[in-house]
Amino acid sequence: MDPKLTEVSQYFERFKAACVREDIDTSANLLSQLKVLLTSFRSLPPLFEVTPNAVQELTIARDIYEHAVLLSVKMGDQDAFERDFFQLKPYYTDARKRLPRSPQEHMILGLNLLRLLVQNRIAEFHTELELLPAESLEDPCIKHAVELEQSFMEGAYNRVLTAKQTVPNQSYDYFMDLLAKTVRDEIAGCSEKAYDFLSINDARQMLLFSSDNELLKYINEEHPEWEIKDGSVIFQKAKETAPCKEIPSLQLINQTLSYARELERIV
């Protein structure tokens, strides 16, 4: 086998071992070394040359990047995830014909979708979704992410939180935790508008806190305008929009001026 290829495989083995051991620093070091070594292969994107070892090189590079992605999840580094995922993407799309399917492909794609959802980049979420062929949508990892997005959009937040139990893979946990936090903020926002008041118990249940103290702390930090009286949380309804008697003068002026301008143009 090609000496470079052997060297890379050895490093890769050590890298995988470090990952299993949960040794973040060593893994990170090995990863950077591996990436430098990979630049010497000419059969990888963007060159995609056809060399005799092309298939092996492509496969090993793809595996390296997949592990890099999983490592970034463990480290909790979303930027690194994004970078590694973008490097991984050509292997899935352009090199699809040359390589056999990777078993982790769907899981990683699902992970990416989840990340976009958590970061509230819904437009990109849908664009990515369009790229997937119809049969990928049946895959549990991807289906999980899609249903999650739907529940999020509809507002059925409790479904989002129960979905936490049904993650297909433990690497999803990191993002699900982030999502839980976002969901909590959303629920708080909605409750504010929808309810006049809520008893402390109910509020605690809805916002998924395990004790009253946490609830109170949360309210103090995030929503100081909520009052707490007689064992219930009163949402600030007093500043509800009184029927607006004022005229939005600036807007009206702008509109009328534009009418005048346009009409003048009509010869």
Next chain:
Amino acid sequence: MATAGTEDVEMKELPAPAAAPSNSAVTSSPPSVLQNLKEIASLIESGAYAREVRRIARAIRLTMALRRKLKTSVVSAFLNFVLTPGSEPHARLCSYLPKEDDHEMEVDTASSVVQAPVKHSLPELEIYSHLLVLIFLIDQKRYSEAKACSSASIARLKNVNRRTVDVLASSLYFYYSLSYEHTGDLAEIRGNLLALHQIATLRHDELGQETLLNLLLRNYLHYNLYDQAEKLRSKAPRFEAHSNQQASQYLFYLGKIRTIQLEYTDAKESLHQAARKAPVAALGFRIQCTKWAVIVRLLLGEIPERTVFMQKGMEKALRPYFELTNAVRIGDLELFKSVAEKFSATFSMDRTHNLIVRLRHNVIRTGLRNISISYSRISLADIAKKLRLDTENPVADAESIVSKAIRDGAIDATIDHKNGWMVSKETGDIYSTNEPQMAFNSRIAFCLNMHNEAVRALRFPPNSHKEKESAEKRRERQQQEQELAKHIAEEDDDEF
């Protein structure tokens, strides 16, 4: 006397009209088609000499009218007429034509009645003959040969840099892309299209730029690469549209991209404009536009009127979308699901499947809105039942959905958690708010916009669509033709 592109073709002298009627079986096509083609050729020639792009555009339109009547014999006769029989382009083009039994090298027999004796094979004529062969092959559904022919034409085009060829070139690009699309190899030509676009931009060939941009967008959208399409579109130079068809295609692709990116308002505008600008004959295109426009309107929460679906010729194609609209209007999840399943094949073919999935949220919203208007107070359990939420915990789901809807301003109500019901607020008098003002403003803005656009469109040089020539223009044209005739006569004198 300049043939600016010094190509490899020599002057050809036609033999004197040999009145020999050849085996009449071959010239089975009515001579009128051939006659028309020759007139077109002369039109192109005169246009090339006079550097009048309009004439070439007119020539292309006339060709489109003749498309149906083309046959192999006619095409080969035309090729013989236009190009030197022994020359390289001629040989190449003839090789693409399917061989028929009675196909022989036609000596220019009945052909040469019309034209002047001396002919120059202009690059325009050569490119035009490429175009003709390509159109013929595509109409005959011989896509692999069309592919080969178009690739050769593109290679040939790279050497020719004349404005008069631009119009022909853009048609060629279109058919090039079409032939590859039919054989399913669109991805291959992406690199070529990008290079061509670059060349067109360098040469300030605006029509070519427009056409190529549209072809590239179509290429990307074919493979669902919305991200790349958007990147290209945002960076490519934009200018006033030269061709109505290209403009409407561009708007359609733009609308599609915007829809996927969840920018529904922009998408709605683009799609509506595209449907309006499209020529009435382009029924398929308009149907597509309407389908996407309907879905975007549903996603925005508006219900399209029934008349949209009843447009002439579109009823059958739009039927699935009509039923979908119905389901959304009623707000019934079950019906929505059944309709989506029933027509899932159609939706997958139109690639609107993912969008339909997004509609589920809208169905729930509409249902909720109906409920909140009809009931002053209703329990959450009943809401869940009416919405037919089929999950494990419908009441809790209903509660969260309702609270989100309230937050988004879709309904006006409050929830009483302890008693587990929703109380709707009274809808105040709309006229006392600013709503009418807003509605009027949007309509006024729209009308003024249309007026501005119409005025701007007037400024364009008289379209090649306009057939009537004013008296002044006719005089001008006649004068030019006289000069041309004199020019040619002088040439002859120089020769002898």
